[in-house]
Amino acid sequence: MSRRKLSRQQRWRVEKIQAERTERALKKDDRDSERLxxxxxxxxxxxxxxxxxxxxxxxxxxxxxxxxxxRCHLRANLEGLVTGxxxxxxQANDGSGVxxxxxxxxxVLERPDAHGQLRPVAANIDQxxxxxxxxxxxxxxxxxxxxxxxxxxxxxxxxxxxxxxxLPPEGGALRELLARYDGLGYPLVEAxxxxxxxxxxxxxRLAARTSxxxxxxxxxxSSLIDKLLPDETLRIGALSTDTRKGKHTTTTxxxxxxxxxxxxxxxxxxxxxxxxxxxxxxxxxxxxxxLAEGFIEFRPYLGHCRFRDCRHRQEPGCALLDAVERGxxxxxxxxxxxxIRDDIAAS
Numbered sequence: 001m002s003r004r005k006l007s008r009q010q011r012w013r014v015e016k017i018q019a020e021r022t023e024r025a026l027k028k029d030d031r032d033s034e035r036l037x038x039x040x041x042x043x044x045x046x047x048x049x050x051x052x053x054x055x056x057x058x059x060x061x062x063x064x065x066x067x068x069x070x071r072c073h074l075r076a077n078l079e080g081l082v083t084g085x086x087x088x089x090x091q092a093n094d095g096s097g098v099x100x101x102x103x104x105x106x107x108v109l110e111r112p113d114a115h116g117q118l119r120p121v122a123a124n125i126d127q128x129x130x131x132x133x134x135x136x137x138x139x140x141x142x143x144x145x146x147x148x149x150x151x152x153x154x155x156x157x158x159x160x161x162x163x164x165x166x167l168p169p170e171g172g173a174l175r176e177l178l179a180r181y182d183g184l185g186y187p188l189v190e191a192x193x194x195x196x197x198x199x200x201x202x203x204x205r206l207a208a209r210t211s212x213x214x215x216x217x218x219x220x221x222s223s224l225i226d227k228l229l230p231d232e233t234l235r236i237g238a239l240s241t242d243t244r245k246g247k248h249t250t251t252t253x254x255x256x257x258x259x260x261x262x263x264x265x266x267x268x269x270x271x272x273x274x275x276x277x278x279x280x281x282x283x284x285x286x287x288x289x290x291l292a293e294g295f296i297e298f299r300p301y302l303g304h305c306r307f308r309d310c311r312h313r314q315e316p317g318c319a320l321l322d323a324v325e326r327g328x329x330x331x332x333x334x335x336x337x338x339x340i341r342d343d344i345a346a347s
Contacts, residue, residue, distance in 0.1 A: 041090035131215035134166040148294030193223035
């Protein structure tokens with residue numbers, strides 16, 4: 001996937017629009033300051049960003065055993081808030097509010113945009129649930145891209161096999177593929193949105209954690225969340241009968257609290273973040289060393305090649321090639337590394 005290049009006129013229009021937005025935000029900020037000084041907002045209170053819509057946010061607050069959403073806007077000096085951020089906000093008399101501060105992040109999920117710039121998608125995530133399904137057929141290279149991205153962020157990944165009821169009894173190639181990842185130490189949870197198979201195991205995995213769902217369009221992320229959150233309504237698309245590829249239906253990252261009553265001890269069970277589905281995870285912001293480190297089984301061999309500038313292609317004494325030859329690294333994983341590396345070089 002190549003980076004998009006803007007013409008001079010396009011760059012001028014983008015800069016003009018950004019300048020106008022900044023001017024409007026500063027005017028809004030001045031009005032907020034006047035209202036804050038006048039005492040029109042209540043006391044500071046903690047909250048969490050449930051969704052982001054440009055200059056406005058949905059902020060979640062916990063009031064007793066109730067979770068409420070408030071439409072808030074943010075101060076001009078608080079750029080870059082994303083779903084999952086812990087914030088400090090103040091409520092107005094009409095129930096709306098203003099976000100005045102952001103808390104520290106313990107993790108952040110970033111994706112490069114079309115211009116190659118890293119853009120935060122969600123924050124304070126405890127695990128990344130990489131959803132695959134029997135249909136559309138998962139491609140190992142796409143799974144590897146998600147795993148590399150997760151390893152780079154430091155957020156633990158978990159593989160979720162959805163539509164497991166469609167898997168033939170013998171398992172076939174898909175079962176063999178998933179067993180390979182299990183052998184690398186990646187947890188695997190099986191589930192089906194069409195029944196209760198595996199849903200208990202998935203709920204146990206989600207307990208007391210903030211989880212983000214990622215995966216190829218059509219794998220059933222929204223369907224799973226619909227099962228986990230029966231009171232929420234998500235737009236669910238069907239697979240194209242011609243291509244068997246999913247129709248993209250989720251348009252913005254959103255935080256969903258799991259129902260309080262589902263927790264055995266009465267405490268909050270966990271949170272889900274559903275993010276827009278993507279078919280290819282861009283990794284062109286990684287250099288070759290960072291990419292190789294994203295393949296966890298490569299790590300013991302990195303830095304042990306005969307030549308310091310080894311590119312892991314056909315060089316003699318390459319520790320990675322020797323590991324592939326011995327069977328310590330699966331050839332398909334090494335081929336996936338090479339393909340991603342070539343894609344990055346061509347981007």
